Amino acid sequence: MAPALPPTSSTVTLNINGEKHTLTVDHRTTLLDALRERLDLTGTKKGCDQGQCGACTVLLDGRRAVSCLQLAVAAEGREITTIEGVAEGDRLHPVQQAFLDLDGYQCGYCTPGQICSAVAVLEEHAAGWPSAVTGDVRPEAGPPPLTAEEIRERMSGNLCRCGAYVSIVEAVARAAADGEKHTEAAA
Numbered sequence: 001m002a003p004a005l006p007p008t009s010s011t012v013t014l015n016i017n018g019e020k021h022t023l024t025v026d027h028r029t030t031l032l033d034a035l036r037e038r039l040d041l042t043g044t045k046k047g048c049d050q051g052q053c054g055a056c057t058v059l060l061d062g063r064r065a066v067s068c069l070q071l072a073v074a075a076e077g078r079e080i081t082t083i084e085g086v087a088e089g090d091r092l093h094p095v096q097q098a099f100l101d102l103d104g105y106q107c108g109y110c111t112p113g114q115i116c117s118a119v120a121v122l123e124e125h126a127a128g129w130p131s132a133v134t135g136d137v138r139p140e141a142g143p144p145p146l147t148a149e150e151i152r153e154r155m156s157g158n159l160c161r162c163g164a165y166v167s168i169v170e171a172v173a174r175a176a177a178d179g180e181k182h183t184e185a186a187a
């Protein structure tokens with residue numbers, strides 16, 4: 001008798017935008033395909049499907065990740081945030097509002113990924129993470145000013161075929177400034 005083959009699918013429970021979704025997936029299914037094809041969360045976009053364009057960016061435990069390079073089965077137990085979960089109810093996230101106000105898009109296809117990335121960029125910057133263009137990376141130097149050069153570098157994993165980069169950088173800078181105002185007001 002032929003030996004039993006190992007299973008090729010598993011039932012997983014994914015925690016997405018604060019809700020649990022249980023589904024059976026082939027082990028080769030990417031998180032991106034599970035979101036779009038199985039759960040109807042089509043805000044996350046498929047561009048290259050090979051980790052190069054950033055259109056599929058989501059947040060995993062608060063850090064950005066390209067969902068086309070994540071297996072759905074490996075995302076069990078992680079806190080997954082997609083573009084559908086970035087706003088707080090009817091209140092847009094400051095990054096979403098800034099993209100809207102400053103036209104940080106043209107066709108909009110890359111926009112969900114840009115926004116998820118930018119949300120994480122602001123948190124990474126606030127936590128003092130340097131980037132490849134940060135001049136003084138000593139921890140005691142503190143976070144570098146979020147200049148256009150810093151924003152361009154930190155957002156460089158997200159491509160925009162429409163070339164809306166000028167407005168995208170302005171929108172991220174505006175959202176960062178709004179966040180600082182809120183922090184100062186709360187202090």
Ligand code: FES
Binds near residue numbers: 047049066067
């Ligand atoms: S679709 Fe995932 S990086 Fe392009």
Ligand code: FES
Binds near residue numbers: 111161
């Ligand atoms: S707005 Fe069209 S690809 Fe970026």
